[in-house]
Amino acid sequence: MTYSKKPAIIPVAGGKGGIGKSIIAANIAVTLASQGHEVVAMDLDLGASNLHAIFGIRNSEKNIMNFATSHDLNLEDMVLPTKYSGTRIICGAANIAGAADISASQKLRIIHSIETLQCDYIILDLGAGSSFNVTDFFLTGEQGVIVIVPEITSLMDAYSFLKTTLYRRLQMEWQHDPDIRNLVEQFKNPKNEMHMQTTEDLLRAVRRVNEQTEQQMRLQLQGYGVKVVVNKVRQKKDFQVVRTIQQLALKNLNLSVYNAGYVPYDPTVEHSVNQMVPFVQAFPQSAATYQMGQLAKSLTATPAA
Ligand SMILES: Nc1ncnc2c1ncn2[C@@H]1O[C@H](COP(=O)(O)OP(=O)(O)O)[C@@H](O)[C@H]1O
Ligand SMILES: [Mg+2]
Structure with missing residues (x-):
């Protein structure tokens, strides 16, 4: 077949x-x-x-x-x-x-x-x-x-896996946009200078660069379900x-x-x-x-x- x-x-x-x-x-x-x-x-x-x-x-x-x-x-x-x-x-x-x-x-x-x-x-x-x-x-x-x-250890590992895959997805998706790529890169670092901790923080930073991009990223996030x-x-x-x-x-x-x-x-x-x-x-x-x-x-x- x-x-x-x-x-x-x-x-x-x-x-x-x-x-x-x-x-x-x-x-x-x-x-x-x-x-x-x-x-x-x-x-x-x-x-x-x-x-x-x-x-x-x-x-x-x-x-x-x-x-x-x-x-x-x-x-x-x-x-x-x-x-x-x-x-x-x-x-x-x-x-x-x-x-x-x-x-x-x-x-x-x-x-x-x-x-x-x-x-x-x-x-x-x-x-x-x-x-x-x-x-x-x-x-x-x-x-x-x-x-x-x-078990709490499994929960923690699953959560960090989710976080890394999210970061990885955004990194691939925005690799050709230097401003956004830079923000995503910073977001990956928990001690980033912009104090972005949650995805909402990242979205707020993206919004300051470009409102349309923020909307686009929100839509992407909706499709990222696991x-x-x-x-x-x-x-x-x-x-x-x-x-x-x-x-x-x-x-x-x-x-x-x-x-x-x-x-x-x-x-x-x-x-x-x-x-x-x-x-x-x-x-x-x-x-x-x-x-x-x-x-x-x-x-x-x-x-x-
Ligand atoms: N639902 C279950 N009930 C009882 N034992 C299980 C169950 N699921 C997995 N196990 C045990 O856990 C072990 C590890 O499973 P495995 O699939 O090799 O884990 P992983 O691939 O995540 O490392 C199995 O060899 C089995 O003995
Ligand atoms: Mg295995």
Whole structure:
């Protein structure tokens, strides 16, 4: 089958390690494939690749680092089948020390190739942290997914990830306008001379340069929504973390955060990791699998506006 339509890219990030980004990315992929879509799950956690293990396959010479460092390979050549119909995978770096430090040109080579994959959905499993390597992969998707767990450290990391992606987006968007670019550059520094702390402060400074630009930036910000998924939910009060990040993002960053769903804390998820089978396949009746179905629905619905 050849595809005339561009695939939809769903990046999965979170700022923090060990919160379930890879598990969720893998299970979103298998869930969407079970609904009849062609899906490629791509391991872009170049420092700690483990997506292949969740699918029970060995890391291979066909991997993203070999692609990034080559000049003649196509990304499609790196795609491997999995046992699950409709789900294919691109492995991360095969335990190469320092693989997380890819060069800017290698990163661009990957980013420019993602959309060439022949499929309906591409799920990006991203690394921890808020480095530009992670944020730039995140920004390849129309609306990325941020995973959080109900812990203050996860909330803080998710918030700083949001802030860095916002800064990065504005920086790219306004790179050809020296005045605005300069303001965005200052805004990035929390100790900036103009005392810009919130996005509203930045907008006020932009307004002093050009009122129209301010309006334009406000419109852009409205389109920058991200989706959040809470993982490892054990009790009702764990959902509070969603409200908190929504309020922080709106108040300080002028960003809307949409609640895309949750995954309960479920011991079958851990068992599935040890069995090297995605949990939606290993435990189709589990609470986690049910919620993954709900999550897939909300991710494939038209982007929240
Ligand atoms: N919903 C869950 N319930 C129980 N354990 C979970 C759940 N989600 C993740 N885990 C556990 O957390 C571990 C880390 O998940 P992983 O996806 O590798 O994190 P990350 O990619 O964010 O570093 C998994 O190996 C699994 O044991
Ligand atoms: Mg991971």
